[in-house]
Structures are given as structure tokens and as C-alpha cells.
Amino acid sequence: MKTKTLVTIIVVLSTIIMMFVTLTAIRISKNYLEERDQTIFTEGQQAGLIGTLDALTEQAIQCKQIPMEWRNYTFTLIAAECLEEKE
Numbered sequence: 001m002k003t004k005t006l007v008t009i010i011v012v013l014s015t016i017i018m019m020f021v022t023l024t025a026i027r028i029s030k031n032y033l034e035e036r037d038q039t040i041f042t043e044g045q046q047a048g049l050i051g052t053l054d055a056l057t058e059q060a061i062q063c064k065q066i067p068m069e070w071r072n073y074t075f076t077l078i079a080a081e082c083l084e085e086k087e
Contacts, residue, residue, distance in 0.1 A: 056077060059066050063082035068075050 056066060060077055060079040061081070063079065066077040068077050
């Protein structure tokens, strides 16, 4: 009788431990995936911003005036070197 009780206790404890380990692994995996998705999103934003700045810079250094709007402001972007040449 004691052997059956001991085996039952071991099986129950093993099952509880396995459930705990599984739930912990799922939680860690979920956190990792969320962090990875956020990293990918942030890297995409940075790449888009860098691409936009590269395009604007390329036009500005060719002395092209670039009309810009930001919130309630309107302005023209041009390279400082282009202004110095006109003076």
C-alpha cells in the first residue's frame, strides 16, 4: 500500500512539475516573440526614416528646393551650400 501511495505521489508531483515547466516555456516563448516583433517593427521604422532622409538629402545637395509640411508648418528644404553659392 505504501508503494502505491508513493508512486501516486511521484506521478502527481511529476505531472505538476511538467505543467509548470510547460507553462513557463510558453510564457517565455510568447515574450520572446513579442520582443522580436517589436524589434522588427522598430528596425523597419528606422530603415524607412533613413531611406527618406537619404532621398531628401540627395535632392537637397543637388540644390533642388524641397517643399515640406510638418504639422501646421510649411517650409522649403535646401542644402546650406546651395544658399552660399547664390550669395
